Amino acid sequence: MATEDVKAKTTKKKEKVAPKPADLALDVASQEMIARSREMEIETIFDRAQTMKPCNIGVQGTCCKNCAQGPCRLPLPKSGIEGKDTRKGLCGATPETIAARNFARMVAGGAAAHSDHGRGVAETFLAAARKETHDYSIKDTKKLLEIAPDFGVEITVEGEDGQVMDRDIDEIALEVAEKALAQWGQQQGEVMTVKRAPAPRYELWKKLGVVPRGIDREIVEIMHRTHIGVDQDYENIVEQCSRAAIADGWGGSMIATDLQDILFGCPYPVKSSANLGILKEDHVNIIIHGHEPLLSEMIVQAAELPEMIELAKKNGAKGIQLGGICCTANEILMRHGVPLAGNFLQQELAIVTGAVDAMVVDVQCIMENIANVADCFHTKIITTNPRAKIASGHCLHIEFDEHTAFEDAKRIVQTAIENFPNREKEVIIPDQRHDLVAGFSYEAINYHLGGTFRGSYVPLNDNIINGRIRGIGGVVGCNNARTMLDDGHITVIKELIKHDVIVLTTGCNAIACAKAGLLTPESAKVFCGPGLAEVCETVGIPPVLHMGSCVDNSRILMAATEVVKAGGLGNDISDVPVAGSAPEWMSEKAISIGHYFVVSGVYTVFGVTFPVSGAPVFEDYLYNKLEGIYGGMWDLEADPIKHAHKMIAHIDKKRKALGIDKARERVLMDMADRQKLEAA
Ligand code: SF4
Ligand code: MSK
Numbered sequence: 001m002a003t004e005d006v007k008a009k010t011t012k013k014k015e016k017v018a019p020k021p022a023d024l025a026l027d028v029a030s031q032e033m034i035a036r037s038r039e040m041e042i043e044t045i046f047d048r049a050q051t052m053k054p055c056n057i058g059v060q061g062t063c064c065k066n067c068a069q070g071p072c073r074l075p076l077p078k079s080g081i082e083g084k085d086t087r088k089g090l091c092g093a094t095p096e097t098i099a100a101r102n103f104a105r106m107v108a109g110g111a112a113a114h115s116d117h118g119r120g121v122a123e124t125f126l127a128a129a130r131k132e133t134h135d136y137s138i139k140d141t142k143k144l145l146e147i148a149p150d151f152g153v154e155i156t157v158e159g160e161d162g163q164v165m166d167r168d169i170d171e172i173a174l175e176v177a178e179k180a181l182a183q184w185g186q187q188q189g190e191v192m193t194v195k196r197a198p199a200p201r202y203e204l205w206k207k208l209g210v211v212p213r214g215i216d217r218e219i220v221e222i223m224h225r226t227h228i229g230v231d232q233d234y235e236n237i238v239e240q241c242s243r244a245a246i247a248d249g250w251g252g253s254m255i256a257t258d259l260q261d262i263l264f265g266c267p268y269p270v271k272s273s274a275n276l277g278i279l280k281e282d283h284v285n286i287i288i289h290g291h292e293p294l295l296s297e298m299i300v301q302a303a304e305l306p307e308m309i310e311l312a313k314k315n316g317a318k319g320i321q322l323g324g325i326c327c328t329a330n331e332i333l334m335r336h337g338v339p340l341a342g343n344f345l346q347q348e349l350a351i352v353t354g355a356v357d358a359m360v361v362d363v364q365c366i367m368e369n370i371a372n373v374a375d376c377f378h379t380k381i382i383t384t385n386p387r388a389k390i391a392s393g394h395c396l397h398i399e400f401d402e403h404t405a406f407e408d409a410k411r412i413v414q415t416a417i418e419n420f421p422n423r424e425k426e427v428i429i430p431d432q433r434h435d436l437v438a439g440f441s442y443e444a445i446n447y448h449l450g451g452t453f454r455g456s457y458v459p460l461n462d463n464i465i466n467g468r469i470r471g472i473g474g475v476v477g478c479n480n481a482r483t484m485l486d487d488g489h490i491t492v493i494k495e496l497i498k499h500d501v502i503v504l505t506t507g508c509n510a511i512a513c514a515k516a517g518l519l520t521p522e523s524a525k526v527f528c529g530p531g532l533a534e535v536c537e538t539v540g541i542p543p544v545l546h547m548g549s550c551v552d553n554s555r556i557l558m559a560a561t562e563v564v565k566a567g568g569l570g571n572d573i574s575d576v577p578v579a580g581s582a583p584e585w586m587s588e589k590a591i592s593i594g595h596y597f598v599v600s601g602v603y604t605v606f607g608v609t610f611p612v613s614g615a616p617v618f619e620d621y622l623y624n625k626l627e628g629i630y631g632g633m634w635d636l637e638a639d640p641i642k643h644a645h646k647m648i649a650h651i652d653k654k655r656k657a658l659g660i661d662k663a664r665e666r667v668l669m670d671m672a673d674r675q676k677l678e679a680a
């Protein structure tokens with residue numbers, strides 16, 4: 001071949017055409033902003049995902065860098081393993097040990113993130129109970145009284161005359177606060193909230209010796225065991241993962257959710273809207289992004305102050321528009337109806353509109369590159385948490401302290417307002433926003449199904465037993481730039497509801513559903529199978545119930561527990577026709593959540609990729625053997641339709657085991673059937 005031809009061929013090979021925005025994101029608003037970022041030559045995660053490919057060995061979970069003799073890299077040979085697997089790290093660590101250690105460190109990272117969030121909430125709760133802050137107080141006394149006994153706190157007291165009286169609420173709050181905070185540093189005994197699980201589940205954990213002793217202790221022990229030369233038995237490592245994950249889901253995350261509900265109110269159904277179209281050109285736009293509601297609750301109040309609205313007007317705006325990204329978004333949506341601006345992969349794109357006057361961030365899922373994108377606009381990035389700063393001259397740090405919370409929030413809102421006149425680039429806001437109904441705490445589901453006086457999960461169970469509802473899908477989790485934004489989420493969920501599986505959602509999945517219009521009762525008749533559509537229509541609920549943020553996956557555990565308690569669907573979560581899923585996961589928190597779903601008895605499928613493929617024996621342990629121990633197991637399925645059908649197959653397996661599989665052969669409902677359903 002002539003030299004010129006070779007050159008032409010090589011150059012041609014190098015000229016890789018960037019994928020079209022429509023191939024990178026499902027929603028039109030994101031597509032428009034990806035296109036705009038390209039026109040403006042602003043690099044985003046969508047570009048980096050093309051130029052940087054993931055490491056082939058890390059993806060398999062078999063790269064170890066736990067000591068300075070490595071990294072030791074043990075990729076699976078292309079031809080597979082024939083005979084004995086002789087791969088070893090320098091110290092002799094097998095692929096199984098390495099993949100298990102990496103998996104365990106992800107559980108530790110995820111559990112630590114959730115639980116440290118929970119600790120922050122518990123500390124604020126204690127400050128409120130001690131009346132050290134005027135900015136927070138006990139709002140939901142009903143929930144306080146409900147959870148107090150779980151911490152061994154009496155809610156009544158016997159008077160001198162032998163009469164039983166209600167105890168003082170402040171006293172109860174203080175005792176609950178102290179007991180709750182003690183769960184983190186506890187060294188012996190059991191994390192107290194773990195006993196909320198159905199009795200057979202708790203007994204199984206006791207038998208297996210995986211009831212967590214203290215939240216921090218189990219996380220620290222993972223880090224110890226995965227140090228070079230400690231735990232070299234993948235089954236034993238997974239056992240410790242189970243302790244830490246239970247300490248997260250049934251401990252740190254659950255306590256965070258409870259105490260947030262008591263401080264800010266338990267969520268009940270609320271209407272709002274979602275996507276970048278919620279931003280307003282003539283308003284000061286403040287995006288709140290991250291995970292903790294402690295600050296965002298204060299910002300919501302500060303933004304409503306007449307003096308702030310007046311200041312906004314003085315600066316040329318018509319008012320103040322708040323919008324959320326990631327789980328902070330879910331927190332303030334659930335309790336105040338603040339609209340959702342977008343999910344994880346939309347954080348840079350929100351700034352690209354040119355309409356964001358401040359993006360206020362706390363902790364978790366905040367991409368460092370928002371500082372670079374903000375640099376191209378007038379947007380101020382305001383970090384607020386001492387744990388999460390961004391080393392960029394363009395970021396402002398206004399530290400948030402629970403003792404001066406409202407004043408801090410006012411400073412932040414004021415900073416955003418004063419930045420409004422500094423807009424320099426053209427503002428382009430995609431005309432995309434969808435209505436939604438959110439706020440389905442497990443208490444709200446109880447109320448919605450059964451009414452104020454006879455709130456109960458019995459109607460849900462009845463409809464599962466009679467086959468109108470096939471089962472329950474818990475579909476949650478992140479976006480992942482290695483796959484099309486929201487495509488996995490929406491394809492999986494549409495397939496589930498089409499087959500009469502009701503979906504409980506949290507996190508960025510919930511935001512994806514909101515953008516796709518799946519969080520409205522009206523969506524039921526468009527997307528659901530006849531049975532689920534009938535139930536949603538009768539009860540007036542969407543087929544996808546938004547339960548909150550990442551820590552609120554604990555609400556899904558409690559909903560599953562309520563289903564068990566309502567009767568007729570077995571004695572434990574592992575008996576219920578339920579399956580879990582994270583179609584676009586990416587964070588370590590997703591691994592901790594997945595593992596506490598699995599050890600709670602739930603078959604859990606992840607999409608995109610799973611970092612264990614380089615260690616087939618360990619992979620088989622997670623995907624198959626765990627079912628024999630916990631009744632739940634992991635699985636991976638990247639194809640969203642197959643992913644949904646694996647969940648449906650599991651749900652059908654559970655229906656069969658319960659003897660309710662025949663109930664699905666049903667005729668269309670007549671008026672008498674509808675009346676029966678309403679009366680259930
Ligand atoms: Fe290699 Fe062992 Fe060190 Fe890991 S711990 S880097 S496998 S020598
Ligand atoms: S925010 S952990 S990307 S769900 Fe909770 Fe979304 Fe995943 Fe962060």
